Amino acid sequence: MSYEPEPIYPPATGAVRRGWDAVRDVLPRPGTVLAIDGPMVQDWTAVLTALPPDALLVDMRTATVGWDQVRKRTESARELAGDPDFATLATGTLADLIDRVPPVPRDPGRLTVVFGPGAALAGHDELWYADLPKRYAEKATIDGHGRNLGRPAGEAGDTRRLFYVDWPLLDRHRDAVAADLTQWLDLQDPADPQLLAGADLRASLAWLSRRPLRTRPTFNTTSWGGHWAQEQLGMNAGARNTALGYELIGPESGILIGTRDGGAVEVPFQLLVASHPEAVLGEAVHPRFGTSFPIRFDYLDTYGGGNLSVHCHPRPDRMRAVFGWPYPQHETYYMMVGSPENVVYLGLRDGVDLAAFERQAHAAHDHGEPFDIERFVQQHPADEHQLFLIPAGTPHGSGKGNVVLEVSATPYLYSLRFYDWLRRDADGRQRPVHVGHAFGNLDTSRTGPESRADLVQRPRTVEAGAGWREDLIGALPEMFFQVHRLELADGATAPQDTTDRFHVLNVVAGQGVRIGTGLGEHLVSFAETLVIPAAAGRYTVTALGPAGARVVKAFVR
Structure with missing residues:
Protein backbone atom coordinates (compact mmCIF):
# COMPACT_ATOMS: atom_id res chain seq x y z
CA MET A 1 0.00 0.00 0.00
CA SER A 2 1.20 3.50 -0.78
CA TYR A 3 -0.11 7.05 -0.43
CA GLU A 4 -2.71 7.80 -3.13
CA PRO A 5 -2.58 11.43 -4.31
CA GLU A 6 -5.76 11.15 -6.38
CA PRO A 7 -8.42 9.06 -4.62
CA ILE A 8 -11.31 8.58 -7.02
CA TYR A 9 -14.86 7.23 -6.74
CA PRO A 10 -17.09 5.99 -9.56
CA PRO A 11 -20.29 7.89 -10.28
CA ALA A 12 -23.34 6.23 -8.77
CA THR A 13 -25.16 6.53 -12.09
CA GLY A 14 -24.12 7.56 -15.57
CA ALA A 15 -20.55 8.31 -16.60
CA VAL A 16 -18.15 11.22 -16.92
CA ARG A 17 -17.80 12.38 -20.51
CA ARG A 18 -14.85 14.36 -21.82
CA GLY A 19 -13.93 16.74 -24.61
CA TRP A 20 -15.58 19.72 -26.25
CA ASP A 21 -17.47 17.46 -28.65
CA ALA A 22 -19.15 15.90 -25.62
CA VAL A 23 -20.06 19.39 -24.40
CA ARG A 24 -21.50 20.32 -27.78
CA ASP A 25 -23.49 17.06 -27.87
CA VAL A 26 -25.52 18.11 -24.81
CA LEU A 27 -26.13 21.76 -25.76
CA PRO A 28 -29.85 22.55 -25.74
CA ARG A 29 -31.70 23.28 -28.96
CA PRO A 30 -31.99 26.76 -30.55
CA GLY A 31 -34.58 28.98 -28.95
CA THR A 32 -33.45 27.84 -25.47
CA VAL A 33 -31.84 30.00 -22.78
CA LEU A 34 -28.85 28.20 -21.25
CA ALA A 35 -27.29 29.61 -18.06
CA ILE A 36 -23.69 28.57 -17.39
CA ASP A 37 -22.74 29.63 -13.88
CA GLY A 38 -19.33 29.36 -12.25
CA PRO A 39 -16.53 31.21 -10.46
CA MET A 40 -14.95 34.46 -11.60
CA VAL A 41 -11.62 32.73 -12.29
CA GLN A 42 -13.12 30.44 -14.92
CA ASP A 43 -11.69 30.63 -18.46
CA TRP A 44 -14.94 31.87 -19.91
CA THR A 45 -13.35 32.39 -23.32
CA ALA A 46 -12.73 28.63 -23.50
CA VAL A 47 -16.34 27.96 -22.54
CA LEU A 48 -17.62 30.22 -25.30
CA THR A 49 -15.60 28.38 -27.96
CA ALA A 50 -17.91 25.39 -27.58
CA LEU A 51 -20.99 27.44 -28.41
CA PRO A 52 -22.57 27.93 -31.83
CA PRO A 53 -20.99 31.00 -33.47
CA ASP A 54 -24.39 32.71 -33.71
CA ALA A 55 -25.31 32.19 -30.04
CA LEU A 56 -26.71 35.21 -28.21
CA LEU A 57 -24.50 36.00 -25.20
CA VAL A 58 -25.21 37.70 -21.87
CA ASP A 59 -22.14 38.29 -19.67
CA MET A 60 -23.05 38.25 -15.96
CA ARG A 61 -19.56 39.41 -14.99
CA THR A 62 -20.70 42.94 -15.84
CA ALA A 63 -24.00 42.69 -13.94
CA THR A 64 -22.73 43.55 -10.48
CA VAL A 65 -23.19 47.00 -9.02
CA GLY A 66 -20.29 49.45 -9.29
CA TRP A 67 -17.03 48.63 -7.55
CA ASP A 68 -17.56 51.26 -4.86
CA GLN A 69 -20.95 49.73 -4.07
CA VAL A 70 -19.52 46.20 -4.08
CA ARG A 71 -16.97 47.25 -1.47
CA LYS A 72 -19.56 49.12 0.58
CA ARG A 73 -21.89 46.11 0.65
CA THR A 74 -19.09 43.82 1.79
CA GLU A 75 -17.40 46.12 4.29
CA SER A 76 -15.42 44.58 7.12
CA ALA A 77 -16.00 45.10 10.80
CA ARG A 78 -14.70 48.46 11.99
CA GLU A 79 -11.64 46.84 13.59
CA LEU A 80 -10.61 45.44 10.19
CA ALA A 81 -11.29 48.54 8.09
CA GLY A 82 -8.21 49.03 5.93
CA ASP A 83 -6.54 45.90 7.29
CA PRO A 84 -4.07 44.62 4.64
CA ASP A 85 -4.37 40.94 5.58
CA PHE A 86 -7.77 40.16 7.12
CA ALA A 87 -11.44 40.89 6.48
CA THR A 88 -14.68 39.89 8.11
CA LEU A 89 -16.18 36.82 6.46
CA ALA A 90 -18.83 38.00 4.01
CA THR A 91 -22.46 37.34 4.83
CA GLY A 92 -25.38 37.50 2.44
CA THR A 93 -25.53 36.15 -1.10
CA LEU A 94 -24.13 36.82 -4.54
CA ALA A 95 -27.49 38.33 -5.47
CA ASP A 96 -26.80 41.18 -3.02
CA LEU A 97 -24.23 42.50 -5.50
CA ILE A 98 -26.61 42.46 -8.47
CA ASP A 99 -29.40 45.05 -8.44
CA ARG A 100 -30.52 44.44 -12.00
CA VAL A 101 -30.22 41.23 -13.99
CA PRO A 102 -29.52 42.04 -17.67
CA PRO A 103 -32.33 41.39 -20.15
CA VAL A 104 -32.12 37.94 -21.70
CA PRO A 105 -32.97 37.89 -25.44
CA ARG A 106 -34.72 34.96 -27.09
CA ASP A 107 -34.62 33.96 -30.73
CA PRO A 108 -36.31 30.75 -31.93
CA GLY A 109 -33.44 30.09 -34.33
CA ARG A 110 -30.53 30.76 -31.96
CA LEU A 111 -29.23 29.53 -28.61
CA THR A 112 -29.04 32.15 -25.84
CA VAL A 113 -26.27 31.69 -23.25
CA VAL A 114 -26.05 33.62 -19.99
CA PHE A 115 -22.60 33.00 -18.51
CA GLY A 116 -20.49 33.96 -15.51
CA PRO A 117 -20.97 34.18 -11.74
CA GLY A 118 -24.67 34.57 -10.98
CA ALA A 119 -25.91 33.28 -14.35
CA ALA A 120 -28.49 31.19 -12.49
CA LEU A 121 -30.15 34.41 -11.33
CA ALA A 122 -31.23 35.22 -14.90
CA GLY A 123 -34.27 33.63 -16.49
CA HIS A 124 -33.21 30.36 -18.10
CA ASP A 125 -34.45 27.02 -19.35
CA GLU A 126 -31.38 24.97 -18.48
CA LEU A 127 -28.57 25.47 -15.95
CA TRP A 128 -24.94 24.27 -16.05
CA TYR A 129 -22.09 24.90 -13.65
CA ALA A 130 -18.55 25.28 -15.02
CA ASP A 131 -16.17 24.86 -12.09
CA LEU A 132 -12.51 25.27 -11.19
CA PRO A 133 -11.19 24.23 -7.75
CA LYS A 134 -10.28 27.14 -5.51
CA ARG A 135 -6.55 26.54 -5.77
CA TYR A 136 -6.75 27.88 -9.34
CA ALA A 137 -8.30 31.15 -8.20
CA GLU A 138 -5.68 31.57 -5.49
CA LYS A 139 -2.81 30.98 -7.91
CA ALA A 140 -4.30 33.28 -10.55
CA THR A 141 -4.75 36.04 -7.99
CA ILE A 142 -1.22 35.68 -6.63
CA ASP A 143 0.12 35.71 -10.21
CA GLY A 144 -1.69 38.98 -10.87
CA HIS A 145 -4.33 37.93 -13.40
CA GLY A 146 -7.16 36.85 -11.10
CA ARG A 147 -10.12 39.20 -10.72
CA ASN A 148 -12.43 39.70 -7.74
CA LEU A 149 -16.21 39.79 -7.95
CA GLY A 150 -17.29 43.19 -9.26
CA ARG A 151 -13.77 44.53 -9.73
CA PRO A 152 -13.40 46.41 -13.04
CA ALA A 153 -11.75 44.54 -15.90
CA GLY A 154 -8.04 45.19 -16.08
CA GLU A 155 -7.62 45.65 -12.32
CA ALA A 156 -5.70 42.90 -10.54
CA GLY A 157 -7.51 41.07 -7.77
CA ASP A 158 -6.29 40.49 -4.23
CA THR A 159 -6.35 37.35 -2.11
CA ARG A 160 -7.82 39.18 0.89
CA ARG A 161 -11.10 39.76 -0.94
CA LEU A 162 -10.89 36.36 -2.63
CA PHE A 163 -10.67 34.44 0.67
CA TYR A 164 -13.05 36.44 2.85
CA VAL A 165 -15.59 37.87 0.39
CA ASP A 166 -15.65 36.14 -3.00
CA TRP A 167 -15.40 32.52 -1.86
CA PRO A 168 -18.16 32.63 0.78
CA LEU A 169 -20.56 34.34 -1.64
CA LEU A 170 -19.75 32.00 -4.53
CA ASP A 171 -20.01 28.91 -2.30
CA ARG A 172 -23.46 29.85 -1.00
CA HIS A 173 -24.63 30.58 -4.53
CA ARG A 174 -23.31 27.29 -5.95
CA ASP A 175 -24.78 25.24 -3.11
CA ALA A 176 -28.17 26.93 -3.56
CA VAL A 177 -28.44 26.16 -7.31
CA ALA A 178 -26.93 22.65 -7.31
CA ALA A 179 -30.32 20.93 -7.19
CA ASP A 180 -31.26 22.47 -10.57
CA LEU A 181 -28.09 21.70 -12.52
CA THR A 182 -28.33 19.67 -15.71
CA GLN A 183 -24.56 19.48 -16.28
CA TRP A 184 -21.42 19.87 -14.14
CA LEU A 185 -18.31 20.89 -16.11
CA ASP A 186 -14.75 20.54 -14.81
CA LEU A 187 -12.44 22.83 -16.79
CA GLN A 188 -9.08 22.26 -15.08
CA ASP A 189 -7.79 21.46 -18.56
CA PRO A 190 -9.45 23.93 -20.93
CA ALA A 191 -8.51 21.71 -23.87
CA ASP A 192 -10.14 18.62 -22.34
CA PRO A 193 -13.28 19.45 -20.33
CA GLN A 194 -14.92 16.77 -18.21
CA LEU A 195 -18.66 16.75 -17.66
CA LEU A 196 -21.15 14.85 -15.54
CA ALA A 197 -24.91 15.14 -15.87
CA GLY A 198 -26.55 16.97 -12.98
CA ALA A 199 -28.76 14.02 -12.10
CA ASP A 200 -25.70 11.74 -11.97
CA LEU A 201 -23.85 14.30 -9.83
CA ARG A 202 -26.68 14.39 -7.31
CA ALA A 203 -26.96 10.59 -7.24
CA SER A 204 -23.20 10.32 -6.67
CA LEU A 205 -23.28 12.82 -3.81
CA ALA A 206 -26.13 10.93 -2.17
CA TRP A 207 -24.14 7.67 -2.53
CA LEU A 208 -20.96 9.22 -1.11
CA SER A 209 -22.77 10.83 1.82
CA ARG A 210 -23.15 7.42 3.49
CA ARG A 211 -19.72 5.91 2.75
CA PRO A 212 -16.13 6.50 3.89
CA LEU A 213 -14.25 8.75 1.48
CA ARG A 214 -11.03 10.69 0.99
CA THR A 215 -10.74 14.15 -0.45
CA ARG A 216 -8.04 15.06 -2.97
CA PRO A 217 -4.93 16.22 -1.05
CA VAL A 456 0.24 18.10 26.82
CA GLN A 457 -2.01 15.29 28.03
CA ARG A 458 -1.30 11.64 28.76
CA PRO A 459 -3.32 8.99 26.89
CA ARG A 460 -6.28 7.51 28.77
CA THR A 461 -7.68 4.18 27.56
CA VAL A 462 -11.42 4.34 26.88
CA GLU A 463 -11.98 0.95 25.23
CA ALA A 464 -9.99 -2.18 24.41
CA GLY A 465 -10.30 -5.61 22.83
CA ALA A 466 -8.24 -8.47 21.44
CA GLY A 467 -5.09 -6.88 19.96
CA TRP A 468 -6.35 -3.30 20.09
CA ARG A 469 -7.16 -0.41 22.36
CA GLU A 470 -8.53 3.10 21.97
CA ASP A 471 -7.06 6.01 23.93
CA LEU A 472 -8.38 9.50 24.47
CA ILE A 473 -5.28 11.63 23.78
CA GLY A 474 -6.69 15.15 23.92
CA ALA A 475 -9.80 16.98 25.13
CA LEU A 476 -10.55 20.29 26.84
CA PRO A 477 -13.91 21.69 27.96
CA GLU A 478 -13.65 24.74 25.70
CA MET A 479 -12.72 22.72 22.58
CA PHE A 480 -15.72 21.32 20.71
CA PHE A 481 -13.83 18.32 19.29
CA GLN A 482 -11.62 15.67 20.85
CA VAL A 483 -8.88 13.38 19.56
CA HIS A 484 -8.55 9.64 20.11
CA ARG A 485 -5.94 7.11 18.93
CA LEU A 486 -6.43 3.46 18.01
CA GLU A 487 -3.50 1.10 18.62
CA LEU A 488 -3.88 -2.14 16.64
CA ALA A 489 -1.71 -5.23 16.34
CA ASP A 490 -1.35 -6.88 12.92
CA GLY A 491 -4.73 -8.23 11.83
CA ALA A 492 -6.55 -6.88 14.89
CA THR A 493 -10.00 -5.40 14.29
CA ALA A 494 -11.51 -2.60 16.37
CA PRO A 495 -15.29 -2.09 16.20
CA GLN A 496 -16.40 1.54 15.89
CA ASP A 497 -19.68 3.45 15.75
CA THR A 498 -20.24 7.01 14.60
CA THR A 499 -23.18 7.35 17.03
CA ASP A 500 -24.66 9.92 14.66
CA ARG A 501 -21.60 12.16 14.36
CA PHE A 502 -18.93 12.02 11.66
CA HIS A 503 -15.43 10.70 12.36
CA VAL A 504 -12.16 11.67 10.66
CA LEU A 505 -9.29 9.14 10.66
CA ASN A 506 -5.60 9.32 9.74
CA VAL A 507 -3.10 6.43 9.72
CA VAL A 508 -0.16 7.89 11.66
CA ALA A 509 1.93 4.69 11.86
CA GLY A 510 1.98 1.33 10.09
CA GLN A 511 1.29 0.20 6.55
CA GLY A 512 -2.41 0.94 6.60
CA VAL A 513 -5.86 -0.20 7.65
CA ARG A 514 -9.02 -1.62 6.12
CA ILE A 515 -12.28 0.13 6.99
CA GLY A 516 -15.33 -2.10 6.82
CA THR A 517 -18.91 -0.83 6.70
CA GLY A 518 -22.25 -2.35 5.82
CA LEU A 519 -21.83 -0.88 2.34
CA GLY A 520 -18.33 -2.17 1.56
CA GLU A 521 -14.65 -1.64 2.39
CA HIS A 522 -12.13 1.17 2.02
CA LEU A 523 -8.34 0.80 2.30
CA VAL A 524 -6.40 3.62 3.96
CA SER A 525 -2.60 3.82 3.68
CA PHE A 526 -0.08 5.50 5.97
CA ALA A 527 -0.61 9.30 6.15
CA GLU A 528 -3.98 9.21 4.38
CA THR A 529 -7.07 10.86 5.89
CA LEU A 530 -10.55 9.37 5.68
CA VAL A 531 -13.96 10.88 6.44
CA ILE A 532 -16.52 8.53 7.96
CA PRO A 533 -19.93 10.18 7.44
CA ALA A 534 -22.30 9.99 10.37
CA ALA A 535 -24.71 7.91 8.28
CA ALA A 536 -22.12 5.12 7.98
CA GLY A 537 -22.98 4.04 11.54
CA ARG A 538 -21.08 1.01 12.72
CA TYR A 539 -17.76 0.21 11.06
CA THR A 540 -14.55 -1.71 11.73
CA VAL A 541 -10.85 -0.78 11.55
CA THR A 542 -8.45 -3.66 10.76
CA ALA A 543 -4.67 -3.25 10.82
CA LEU A 544 -2.72 -4.39 7.74
CA GLY A 545 0.97 -5.30 7.86
CA PRO A 546 3.24 -6.89 10.47
CA ALA A 547 3.82 -3.67 12.43
CA GLY A 548 0.14 -3.14 13.15
CA ALA A 549 -1.20 0.40 12.93
CA ARG A 550 -1.85 3.60 14.82
CA VAL A 551 -4.89 5.60 13.76
CA VAL A 552 -5.81 9.09 14.97
CA LYS A 553 -9.55 9.74 15.20
CA ALA A 554 -11.29 13.09 15.73
CA PHE A 555 -14.95 13.90 16.20
CA VAL A 556 -17.24 16.58 17.60
CA ARG A 557 -17.88 16.03 21.30
Missing part, protein backbone atom coordinates in the same frame (compact mmCIF):
# COMPACT_ATOMS: atom_id res chain seq x y z
CA THR A 218 -3.03 19.36 -2.07
CA PHE A 219 0.40 20.61 -0.97
CA ASN A 220 1.64 24.21 -0.99
CA THR A 221 5.04 25.79 -0.46
CA THR A 222 6.05 28.51 1.99
CA SER A 223 9.29 30.08 3.16
CA TRP A 224 9.56 27.73 6.18
CA GLY A 225 8.59 24.52 4.41
CA GLY A 226 10.28 21.14 4.63
CA HIS A 227 10.54 18.10 2.38
CA TRP A 228 8.94 15.16 4.20
CA ALA A 229 5.93 14.94 1.91
CA GLN A 230 8.21 15.01 -1.13
CA GLU A 231 10.46 12.28 0.23
CA GLN A 232 7.91 10.05 1.96
CA LEU A 233 4.70 10.59 -0.01
CA GLY A 234 6.07 11.51 -3.45
CA MET A 235 4.14 14.78 -3.54
CA ASN A 236 5.21 17.86 -5.52
CA ALA A 237 8.65 16.51 -6.34
CA GLY A 238 9.61 19.62 -8.32
CA ALA A 239 8.39 22.17 -5.78
CA ARG A 240 10.60 24.21 -3.41
CA ASN A 241 9.08 22.33 -0.47
CA THR A 242 5.88 20.74 0.80
CA ALA A 243 5.13 22.98 3.75
CA LEU A 244 1.35 22.75 3.91
CA GLY A 245 -0.47 19.55 3.07
CA TYR A 246 -4.23 19.91 3.06
CA GLU A 247 -5.64 16.43 3.60
CA LEU A 248 -9.13 17.62 4.49
CA ILE A 249 -10.29 21.23 4.63
CA GLY A 250 -14.02 21.75 4.19
CA PRO A 251 -14.06 25.03 2.22
CA GLU A 252 -11.36 23.98 -0.29
CA SER A 253 -11.11 20.19 -0.58
CA GLY A 254 -12.48 18.34 -3.59
CA ILE A 255 -13.79 14.84 -4.32
CA LEU A 256 -12.83 13.13 -7.58
CA ILE A 257 -15.75 11.35 -9.28
CA GLY A 258 -15.02 9.23 -12.33
CA THR A 259 -12.61 6.47 -13.38
CA ARG A 260 -8.84 6.27 -13.65
CA ASP A 261 -8.85 5.24 -17.31
CA GLY A 262 -11.62 7.65 -18.30
CA GLY A 263 -12.80 11.06 -17.31
CA ALA A 264 -13.18 12.53 -13.83
CA VAL A 265 -14.69 15.67 -12.36
CA GLU A 266 -13.54 17.29 -9.13
CA VAL A 267 -16.52 18.32 -7.01
CA PRO A 268 -16.21 20.53 -3.90
CA PHE A 269 -16.42 18.58 -0.65
CA GLN A 270 -18.46 21.51 0.65
CA LEU A 271 -21.12 20.71 -1.97
CA LEU A 272 -21.43 17.18 -0.56
CA VAL A 273 -21.90 18.57 2.97
CA ALA A 274 -24.40 21.21 1.81
CA SER A 275 -26.39 18.64 -0.18
CA HIS A 276 -26.55 16.05 2.62
CA PRO A 277 -25.71 17.74 5.93
CA GLU A 278 -27.48 15.29 8.22
CA ALA A 279 -26.01 12.22 6.53
CA VAL A 280 -22.46 13.62 6.52
CA LEU A 281 -22.37 15.60 9.77
CA GLY A 282 -25.02 13.75 11.75
CA GLU A 283 -28.08 14.91 13.61
CA ALA A 284 -25.91 15.54 16.67
CA VAL A 285 -23.62 17.94 14.74
CA HIS A 286 -25.65 19.51 11.91
CA PRO A 287 -27.80 21.77 14.16
CA ARG A 288 -24.65 23.25 15.73
CA PHE A 289 -22.63 23.85 12.55
CA GLY A 290 -25.16 24.11 9.74
CA THR A 291 -23.42 23.03 6.53
CA SER A 292 -19.91 23.90 7.73
CA PHE A 293 -17.72 20.81 8.12
CA PRO A 294 -16.04 21.82 11.39
CA ILE A 295 -12.84 19.70 11.54
CA ARG A 296 -9.80 19.78 9.26
CA PHE A 297 -6.69 17.60 8.93
CA ASP A 298 -3.50 18.99 7.41
CA TYR A 299 0.28 18.63 7.56
CA LEU A 300 2.80 21.23 8.68
CA ASP A 301 6.09 20.02 7.21
CA THR A 302 9.26 21.61 8.65
CA TYR A 303 11.39 18.49 8.05
CA GLY A 304 14.48 20.07 6.50
CA GLY A 305 12.82 23.47 6.80
CA GLY A 306 12.55 26.23 9.41
CA ASN A 307 10.49 27.23 12.43
CA LEU A 308 6.89 28.24 11.94
CA SER A 309 5.93 31.68 13.16
CA VAL A 310 4.84 31.93 16.78
CA HIS A 311 1.19 32.92 16.53
CA CYS A 312 -2.27 32.48 17.97
CA HIS A 313 -5.81 32.31 16.64
CA PRO A 314 -8.82 34.51 17.47
CA ARG A 315 -10.61 33.83 20.72
CA PRO A 316 -14.29 32.80 20.39
CA ASP A 317 -15.90 36.19 21.09
CA ARG A 318 -13.58 38.09 18.73
CA MET A 319 -13.79 35.36 16.10
CA ARG A 320 -17.53 35.96 15.91
CA ALA A 321 -17.64 39.74 16.34
CA VAL A 322 -14.57 40.75 14.31
CA PHE A 323 -13.73 37.96 11.89
CA GLY A 324 -17.24 36.63 11.27
CA TRP A 325 -16.81 32.89 11.85
CA PRO A 326 -19.43 31.39 14.19
CA TYR A 327 -16.91 29.09 15.90
CA PRO A 328 -13.24 29.47 16.91
CA GLN A 329 -10.02 28.07 15.45
CA HIS A 330 -9.02 25.63 18.19
CA GLU A 331 -6.10 23.43 17.08
CA THR A 332 -4.01 20.43 18.05
CA TYR A 333 -0.57 19.29 16.87
CA TYR A 334 0.02 15.56 16.50
CA MET A 335 3.71 14.81 16.02
CA MET A 336 4.05 12.49 13.01
CA VAL A 337 7.80 13.16 12.93
CA GLY A 338 9.72 14.69 15.80
CA SER A 339 12.32 14.06 18.49
CA PRO A 340 13.10 15.23 22.03
CA GLU A 341 15.76 17.51 20.50
CA ASN A 342 13.14 19.31 18.39
CA VAL A 343 10.65 21.72 19.92
CA VAL A 344 7.08 22.87 19.90
CA TYR A 345 6.44 26.44 21.06
CA LEU A 346 3.29 26.43 23.18
CA GLY A 347 1.91 28.59 25.97
CA LEU A 348 3.28 31.56 27.90
CA ARG A 349 6.11 31.27 30.40
CA ASP A 350 5.35 31.65 34.08
CA GLY A 351 5.60 35.27 35.23
CA VAL A 352 5.92 36.53 31.66
CA ASP A 353 6.36 40.28 31.20
CA LEU A 354 3.59 40.89 28.64
CA ALA A 355 4.48 44.56 28.18
CA ALA A 356 8.07 43.64 27.28
CA PHE A 357 6.83 40.87 24.98
CA GLU A 358 4.61 43.31 23.11
CA ARG A 359 7.32 45.99 22.88
CA GLN A 360 9.81 43.55 21.40
CA ALA A 361 7.24 42.12 19.00
CA HIS A 362 6.52 45.65 17.73
CA ALA A 363 10.24 46.40 17.43
CA ALA A 364 10.75 43.26 15.36
CA HIS A 365 7.85 44.14 13.09
CA ASP A 366 8.53 47.86 12.77
CA HIS A 367 12.33 47.99 12.83
CA GLY A 368 13.53 44.46 12.04
CA GLU A 369 14.99 43.91 15.52
CA PRO A 370 15.31 40.20 16.41
CA PHE A 371 14.43 39.00 19.90
CA ASP A 372 14.45 35.82 21.94
CA ILE A 373 10.87 34.50 21.74
CA GLU A 374 11.80 31.80 24.27
CA ARG A 375 11.88 34.47 27.02
CA PHE A 376 8.10 34.69 26.63
CA VAL A 377 6.82 31.43 25.12
CA GLN A 378 7.45 27.93 26.46
CA GLN A 379 9.27 25.19 24.55
CA HIS A 380 8.25 21.53 24.75
CA PRO A 381 10.08 18.46 23.40
CA ALA A 382 8.57 17.42 20.08
CA ASP A 383 8.18 13.76 21.04
CA GLU A 384 6.82 11.59 18.23
CA HIS A 385 3.13 10.66 18.61
CA GLN A 386 2.53 13.28 21.30
CA LEU A 387 -0.55 15.46 20.89
CA PHE A 388 -0.38 19.15 21.87
CA LEU A 389 -3.66 21.00 22.50
CA ILE A 390 -3.90 24.62 21.34
CA PRO A 391 -7.09 26.41 22.42
CA ALA A 392 -7.83 29.66 20.60
CA GLY A 393 -5.68 32.51 21.91
CA THR A 394 -2.75 30.27 22.92
CA PRO A 395 0.67 31.22 21.43
CA HIS A 396 2.20 28.31 19.54
CA GLY A 397 4.28 27.14 16.58
CA SER A 398 6.17 24.07 15.42
CA GLY A 399 9.95 24.17 15.44
CA LYS A 400 12.10 23.01 12.54
CA GLY A 401 12.62 19.32 11.78
CA ASN A 402 9.04 18.23 12.58
CA VAL A 403 6.03 16.93 10.72
CA VAL A 404 2.81 17.93 12.42
CA LEU A 405 -0.57 16.41 11.67
CA GLU A 406 -2.74 19.38 12.54
CA VAL A 407 -6.14 18.22 13.78
CA SER A 408 -8.12 21.37 14.24
CA ALA A 409 -11.27 23.40 13.76
CA THR A 410 -11.95 24.32 10.15
CA PRO A 411 -11.31 28.12 10.24
CA TYR A 412 -7.83 28.43 8.75
CA LEU A 413 -7.30 31.99 7.57
CA TYR A 414 -6.56 33.64 10.92
CA SER A 415 -2.96 33.02 12.01
CA LEU A 416 -2.16 36.10 14.11
CA ARG A 417 1.63 36.28 14.29
CA PHE A 418 3.63 37.55 17.24
CA TYR A 419 7.00 36.81 15.60
CA ASP A 420 8.14 35.29 12.33
CA TRP A 421 11.93 35.29 12.79
CA LEU A 422 12.22 38.37 10.51
CA ARG A 423 11.63 36.01 7.61
CA ARG A 424 11.20 37.34 4.09
CA ASP A 425 9.04 36.07 1.25
CA ALA A 426 10.16 35.09 -2.25
CA ASP A 427 10.16 38.77 -3.28
CA GLY A 428 12.43 39.79 -0.41
CA ARG A 429 9.71 41.51 1.62
CA GLN A 430 9.34 40.86 5.34
CA ARG A 431 6.42 38.55 5.87
CA PRO A 432 3.33 40.07 7.52
CA VAL A 433 3.17 40.00 11.32
CA HIS A 434 -0.04 40.95 13.10
CA VAL A 435 1.11 42.20 16.49
CA GLY A 436 -2.05 44.16 17.30
CA HIS A 437 -4.37 41.29 16.42
CA ALA A 438 -2.15 38.74 18.17
CA PHE A 439 -2.01 40.56 21.51
CA GLY A 440 -5.69 41.50 21.22
CA ASN A 441 -6.53 37.79 21.12
CA LEU A 442 -3.87 36.46 23.52
CA ASP A 443 -5.19 34.19 26.28
CA THR A 444 -3.05 34.80 29.38
CA SER A 445 -4.86 32.30 31.62
CA ARG A 446 -2.61 29.28 30.94
CA THR A 447 1.01 29.99 31.87
CA GLY A 448 4.02 28.16 33.21
CA PRO A 449 4.36 24.49 34.20
CA GLU A 450 0.73 24.33 35.38
CA SER A 451 -0.46 24.59 31.77
CA ARG A 452 1.34 21.43 30.71
CA ALA A 453 -1.27 19.10 32.24
CA ASP A 454 -3.94 20.74 30.06
CA LEU A 455 -2.00 21.21 26.84
